Amino acid sequence: MNVSSVDFSMGTEPVLQRGETTTSIGRIKPELYKQKSVDSEGNREDDVKICGKLHFTLQYDYENELLVIKIIKALDLPAKDFTGTSDPYVKMYLLPDRKKKFQTRVHRKTLNPLFDETFQFPVAYDQLSNRKLHFSVYDFDRFSRHDMIGEVILDNLFEVSDLSREATVWKDIHCATTESIDLGEIMFSLCYLPTAGRMTLTVIKCRNLKAMDITGSSDPYVKVSLMCEGRRLKKRKTTTKKNTLNPVYNEAIIFDIPPENVDQVSLCIAVMDYDRVGHNEVIGVCRTGLDAEGLGRDHWNEMLAYHRKPITHWHPLLELPGRATSFDSQGSCSSPKPPSTP
Numbered sequence: 001m002n003v004s005s006v007d008f009s010m011g012t013e014p015v016l017q018r019g020e021t022t023t024s025i026g027r028i029k030p031e032l033y034k035q036k037s038v039d040s041e042g043n044r045e046d047d048v049k050i051c052g053k054l055h056f057t058l059q060y061d062y063e064n065e066l067l068v069i070k071i072i073k074a075l076d077l078p079a080k081d082f083t084g085t086s087d088p089y090v091k092m093y094l095l096p097d098r099k100k101k102f103q104t105r106v107h108r109k110t111l112n113p114l115f116d117e118t119f120q121f122p123v124a125y126d127q128l129s130n131r132k133l134h135f136s137v138y139d140f141d142r143f144s145r146h147d148m149i150g151e152v153i154l155d156n157l158f159e160v161s162d163l164s165r166e167a168t169v170w171k172d173i174h175c176a177t178t179e180s181i182d183l184g185e186i187m188f189s190l191c192y193l194p195t196a197g198r199m200t201l202t203v204i205k206c207r208n209l210k211a212m213d214i215t216g217s218s219d220p221y222v223k224v225s226l227m228c229e230g231r232r233l234k235k236r237k238t239t240t241k242k243n244t245l246n247p248v249y250n251e252a253i254i255f256d257i258p259p260e261n262v263d264q265v266s267l268c269i270a271v272m273d274y275d276r277v278g279h280n281e282v283i284g285v286c287r288t289g290l291d292a293e294g295l296g297r298d299h300w301n302e303m304l305a306y307h308r309k310p311i312t313h314w315h316p317l318l319e320l321p322g323r324a325t326s327f328d329s330q331g332s333c334s335s336p337k338p339p340s341t342p
């Protein structure tokens with residue numbers, strides 16, 4: 001298809017068609033999504049499964065005001081790939097700040113990776129007691145979403161020592177659960193009216209969004225792009241909700257898409273953090289359309305199968321694909337073995 005010849009003649013009302021919203025909201029099926037915060041709060045401790053161990057050291061550099069973390073290795077990770085192995089790497093935050101993130105190189109085909117990498121978080125000593133160290137262990141996959149294997153959270157940085165000397169730490173890795181989706185989730189409905197050639201996406205709400213600001217919160221808005229063969233045809237956004245990780249929108253976004261074009265387009269949905277100063281940043285993205293993966297594709301198909309009915313689902317937010325690509329192209333995956341350490 002020749003993209004430039006497509007004329008989708010988009011609707012001009014970007015947000016909040018009152019009638020639309022009410023209809024969409026009225027038809028949310030509770031069985032399609034679970035209120036996790038309610039269901040799983042009580043017995044969380046008992047439910048924690050262990051999937052390996054993480055070995056690292058901690059030390060505070062008083063002179064330069066840096067928390068120095070050396071990730072040494074992980075042991076006994078679970079296999080995430082068909083080959084019976086995994087391609088692990090570790091991501092790290094010093095919560096509540098999530099703008100600064102470090103990650104190790106990827107180690108191919110091993111369940112006992114030797115990382116041996118050192119990272120430094122700039123932080124004043126008197127702030128350390130307010131911060132938590134968060135490690136998440138991932139399995140790299142070249143062609144799909146990277147699976148989260150598990151996580152380690154160090155609530156109290158002084159748990160092991162006063163950090164004036166290098167402290168060695170071994171921690172159990174807690175298996176990833178739906179609670180550990182680390183960028184958050186978005187709920188939206190899709191509804192297609194073939195006779196009118198109109199698609200309505202209603203952004204309902206988000207939950208457990210990643211905090212992007214030093215306050216431990218974000219100022220989220222949702223940007224929706226109508227894509228066709230890699231090109232953005234149209235862009236719409238919701239209002240911004242200040243200082244929240246669980247924003248509620250209930251805002252409808254309408255695209256005019258003739259039935260003959262519905263197979264050629266997809267939607268890229270990005271949850272963004274608004275910043276008064278500097279660039280707004282992407283918290284996470286998800287896609288829906290025939291060429292999307294998994295739930296993104298299923299949701300689109302469901303919309304096409306049930307015309308005129310708003311179909312609602314929660315979607316996990318993923319990292320911007322560009323980041324995974326750039327980190328792949330650094331060559332971190334090309335060597336089959338980690339560099340030998342003397």
Ligand SMILES: [Ca+2]
Pocket residue numbers: 080081086087139140141142
């Ligand atoms: Ca893998």
Ligand SMILES: [Ca+2]
Pocket residue numbers: 212213218219273274275276
């Ligand atoms: Ca912000």
